[in-house]
Amino acid sequence: xxxxxxxxxxxxxxxxxxxxxxxxxxxxxxxxxxxxxxxxxxxxxxxxxxxxxxxxxxxxxxxxxxxxxxxxxxxxxxxxxxxxxxxxxxxxxxxxxxxxxxxxxxxxxxxxxxxxxxxxxxxxxxxxxxxxxxxxxxxxxxxxxxxxxxxxxxxxxxxxxxxxxxxxxxxxxxxxxxxxxxxxxxxxxxxxxxxxxxxxxxxxxxxxxxxxxxxxxxxxxxxxxxxxxxxxxxxxxxxxxxxxxxxxxxxxxxxxxxxxxxxxxxxxxxxxxxxxxx
Amino acid sequence: xxxxxxxxxxxxxxxxxxxxxxxxxxxxxxxxxxxxxxxxxxxxxxxxxxxxxxxxxxxxxxxxxxxxxxxxxxxxxxxxxxxxxxxxxxxxxxxxxxxxxxxxxxxxxxxxxxxxxxxxxxxxxxxxxxxxxxxxxxxxxxxxxxxxxxxxxxxxxxxxxxxxxxxxxxxxxxxxxxxxxxxxxxxxxxxxxxxxxxxxxxxxxxxxxxxxxxxxxxxxxxxxxxxxxxxxxxxxxxxxxxxxxxxxxxxxxxxxxxxxxxxxxxxxxxxxxxxxxxxxxxxxxxxxxxxxxxxxxxxxx
Numbered sequence: 338x339x340x341x342x343x344x345x346x347x348x349x350x351x352x353x354x355x356x357x358x359x360x361x362x363x364x365x366x367x368x369x370x371x372x373x374x375x376x377x378x379x380x381x382x383x384x385x386x387x388x389x390x391x392x393x394x395x396x397x398x399x400x401x402x403x404x405x406x407x408x409x410x411x412x413x414x415x416x417x418x419x420x421x422x423x424x425x426x427x428x429x430x431x432x433x434x435x436x437x438x439x440x441x442x443x444x445x446x447x448x449x450x451x452x453x454x455x456x457x458x459x460x461x462x463x464x465x466x467x468x469x470x471x472x473x474x475x476x477x478x479x480x481x482x483x484x485x486x487x488x489x490x491x492x493x494x495x496x497x498x499x500x501x502x503x504x505x506x507x508x509x510x511x512x513x514x515x516x517x518x519x520x521x522x523x524x525x526x527x528x529x530x531x532x533x534x535x536x537x538x539x540x541x542x543x544x545x546x547x548x549x550x551x552x553x554x555x556x557x558x559x560x561x562x563x564x565x566x567x568x569x570x571x572x573x574x575x576x577x578x579x580x581x582x583x584x585x586x587x588x589x590x591x592x593x594x595x596x597x598x599x600x601x602x603x604x605x606x607x608x609x610x611x612x613x614x615x
Numbered sequence: 616x617x618x619x620x621x622x623x624x625x626x627x628x629x630x631x632x633x634x635x636x637x638x639x640x641x642x643x644x645x646x647x648x649x650x651x652x653x654x655x656x657x658x659x660x661x662x663x664x665x666x667x668x669x670x671x672x673x674x675x676x677x678x679x680x681x682x683x684x685x686x687x688x689x690x691x692x693x694x695x696x697x698x699x700x701x702x703x704x705x706x707x708x709x710x711x712x713x714x715x716x717x718x719x720x721x722x723x724x725x726x727x728x729x730x731x732x733x734x735x736x737x738x739x740x741x742x743x744x745x746x747x748x749x750x751x752x753x754x755x756x757x758x759x760x761x762x763x764x765x766x767x768x769x770x771x772x773x774x775x776x777x778x779x780x781x782x783x784x785x786x787x788x789x790x791x792x793x794x795x796x797x798x799x800x801x802x803x804x805x806x807x808x809x810x811x812x813x814x815x816x817x818x819x820x821x822x823x824x825x826x827x828x829x830x831x832x833x834x835x836x837x838x839x840x841x842x843x844x845x846x847x848x849x850x851x852x853x854x855x856x857x858x859x860x861x862x863x864x865x866x867x868x869x870x871x872x873x874x875x876x877x878x879x880x881x882x883x884x885x886x887x888x889x890x891x892x893x894x895x896x897x898x899x900x901x902x903x904x905x906x907x908x909x910x911x912x913x914x915x916x
Contacts, residue, residue: 355714359727362790365742366730368753372745381751422639430636437629445637452644454899456847458868459888462875463647463654470665487643490636518621519628548735550850555876565737569854572741579745586738593733601726604733605794 373583380579395584408567415478419485419546423493424539431497453491457551465555476558485546493538500534537603540596654885661879675886692866696845699784704838707792712822715800728790740854743783773863776856780864795837799830832909839902846895867891
């Protein structure tokens with residue numbers, strides 16, 4: 338009995354500890370945002386400043402920089418198109434893997450799983466060469482969209498498969514008896530049901546495409562650069578304008594963080610897919 | 616007649632559904648991987664036409680394996696990957712055990728715990744580069760407040776740099792293990808815990824001898840997934856140290872990038888890529904085998 342009470346009870350120490358952990362996770366991110374709101378002299382001080390009048394001058398400088406706003410637009414376009422393409426191809430493939438038995442299913446399923454493990458660095462040299470010489474799409478935004486779609490597909494197919502597997506097969510049976518063909522069944526009966534799962538998968542696909550750096554670095558030029566590449570170039574100089582860099586860093590972090598807060602539950606499920614049976 | 620059409624349609628359906636994804640993955644993943652194998656047997660310099668590639672057989676591999684820098688890089692990679700995973704598993708599981716309680720607030724904090732994982736690796740690298748700045752970084756400022764005027768050379772000394780990038784990775788990914796371990800602990804049936812208590816087990820004994828063994832499979836899978844991801848790391852280190860000072864943080868993926876785009880040896884970079892791929896493939900096979908074993912144990916048990 339005593340053990341039970343002990344277990345349910347959580348003293349103040351427990352909450353202090355929990356708050357400390359949350360603070361550790363938050364602190365660097367908060368410091369980035371805070372720094373982006375400080376003026377130069379406060380940033381380059383050797384003392385911590387807790388109270389200061391925030392300035393938006395670094396954000397104004399970032400948005401006033403035409404090259405930078407272009408990279409922001411490039412990033413948005415690439416991430417959105419790559420996500421759309423990934424979802425379109427990924428949903429269909431995941432459905433086929435979850436519901437049909439067909440020739441080559443085992444091979445495709447296994448290969449998809451293994452391709453998820455490929456480190457992006459491994460792809461940098463061959464993709465650069467193929468995109469430049471074979472496909473002629475280096476330095477273009479569509480080249481990046483293709484690379485990100487391919488990079489995302491194995492992961493997205495894997496998560497979506499579990500969502501499709503959970504839909505009751507009776508639905509397809511009923512649709513078939515009503516005279517629907519497999520394509521109608523998929524688009525009008527099954528897809529609407531797995532919409533929440535699709536949202537989770539789309540968030541992951543967007544996050545990868547939005548955050549990706551190394552392929553973008555070698556596959557783009559001055560005009561097609563994405564924002565992670567732009568920021569990496571601005572800190573390789575000796576005199577780093579930390580205020581502006583932190584402002585741009587905050588801008589890059591915002592979209593994924595918005596998703597984190599609106600869909601934490603689904604994201605946890607996606608992150609843990611494969612470890613805990615999902 | 617109509618039935619025949621319907622049957623035919625359902626027969627081609629799976630192939631039609633698979634086609635776009637398979638085409639994209641074949642063209643933009645498998646082909647590059649195959650090309651990387653081809654390239655690793657050739658010498659080709661960046662900026663020269665493609666047909667300037669010369670077949671050199673195993674020469675690239677020979678050069679790489681004879682190069683002490685490759686071994687250094689391999690060592691750095693292994694130390695980095697295994698250290699971060701060990702620390703993250705120990706911290707994550709430890710914290711989960713400590714904090715596992717039926718309390719509502721815990722799940723509300725989940726959004727905060729997954730924040731570090733959602734942010735772009737490039738921004739994480741940036742953040743920590745700022746944190747570690749020896750003149751005005753927050754860590755230096757904090758130490759200054761406690762009277763330490765000389766900041767440790769976080770990223771500028773070869774003795775410190777690897778530990779510093781390890782800390783950044785541990786910051787980013789410990790919550791992953793924590794969330795997983797917590798979910799696993801919470802899914803342990805209360806009847807099992809109750810039974811242990813009836814048998815006179817103390818709370819600590821219940822955790823160590825009853826709960827921990829039950830969640831061990833989940834922890835192992837999580838650790839293997841993290842290990843695979845740790846071999847993928849590139850961007851955080853790229854921004855923080857670019858592999859330096861010296862070769863102290865030059866993980867394999869960093870070296871692949873440098874070999875290809877700084878030394879412009881794409882053939883050699885591909886050979887190095889294939890070595891990294893072999894490493895990751897070995898762990899992946901381990902993961903798949905472990906999952907198979909688990910399924911079998913599940914089916915028979």
